[in-house]
Amino acid sequence: MSTGRVLVLADAHLRGRADPAQAELVRFLAAERGQLAGLVLLGDMFEYLAGPNRAALAEYAPFLEALEGLPGLHVFEGNHDFDLPATATGLRGARLHSGPAALELAGQRCWLLHGDRMSPFDLGTRLLRAALQSTPVRQLRDRWLPESALFRFALSFAAASRRGRWPGRTGEATWLRRRALRALRAGGLDTVLFAHTHVGLLEPWPEGLLANPGQARAGGSYLELEAGAARLRSFPAGRLLAAHTCRLQP
Numbered sequence: 079m080s081t082g083r084v085l086v087l088a089d090a091h092l093r094g095r096a097d098p099a100q101a102e103l104v105r106f107l108a109a110e111r112g113q114l115a116g117l118v119l120l121g122d123m124f125e126y127l128a129g130p131n132r133a134a135l136a137e138y139a140p141f142l143e144a145l146e147g148l149p150g151l152h153v154f155e156g157n158h159d160f161d162l163p164a165t166a167t168g169l170r171g172a173r174l175h176s177g178p179a180a181l182e183l184a185g186q187r188c189w190l191l192h193g194d195r196m197s198p199f200d201l202g203t204r205l206l207r208a209a210l211q212s213t214p215v216r217q218l219r220d221r222w223l224p225e226s227a228l229f230r231f232a233l234s235f236a237a238a239s240r241r242g243r244w245p246g247r248t249g250e251a252t253w254l255r256r257r258a259l260r261a262l263r264a265g266g267l268d269t270v271l272f273a274h275t276h277v278g279l280l281e282p283w284p285e286g287l288l289a290n291p292g293q294a295r296a297g298g299s300y301l302e303l304e305a306g307a308a309r310l311r312s313f314p315a316g317r318l319l320a321a322h323t324c325r326l327q328p
């Protein structure tokens with residue numbers, strides 16, 4: 079069992095090469111490289127990445143190249159990045175997760191999910207995702223639409239949909255937290271990690287820990303798991319915001 083240091087990042091929503099947050103993330107990973115037993119990307123690191131879109135991959139090349147060769151790399155799909163191209167630079171060495179997954183990280187038994195589509199009232203988001211991942215739309219996306227125009231359109235669409243004005247999206251943080259807590263209370267876990275709300279969280283319960291890395295952008299945060307400890311740190315400086323020592327379950 080490895081108890082080495084694992085970082086969890088999420089929700090950077092990188093907007094291509096023009097976004098200074100991408101260079102910041104690359105610098106962050108360069109400084110961490112060599113000190114990591116694992117890295118988990120818990121969804122929506124990319125504002126838009128779906129399918130093998132070469133224009134999108136070129137826009138995210140600096141970050142993808144920084145992921146290349148990292149040990150213990152797990153990449154979870156978010157609602158802005160899905161159908162991830164498994165053979166792309168940076169992703170070919172990763173384990174890709176299209177939904178929630180149980181993983182042992184830094185000696186802690188974890189259940190992880192990005193956390194979208196948790197509200198039973200948010201039919202709009204579910205239908206949109208089902209449509210986007212339907213066979214005809216995937217074929218249109220990957221075979222017929224011009225890749226760079228699709229990327230630019232998706233960035234502006236994502237920016238609009240992210241503002242939470244969709245009917246049904248207002249209560250989603252509550253539904254997500256409720257789902258995470260239910261998983262924790264079902265037992266057999268030390269930590270449940272979720273993302274999507276962009277709000278860092280380290281919340282101990284008698285059954286274990288609820289954690290959210292927050293947003294991996296300036297002013298945001300990330301999580302560090304090491305042996306029995308979980309720490310919420312500021313991004314990118316690494317200032318300690320909160321810490322918790324897990325009572326690791328036997």
Ligand SMILES: [Mn+2]
Nearest residue numbers: 122156157274
């Ligand atoms: Mn999300």
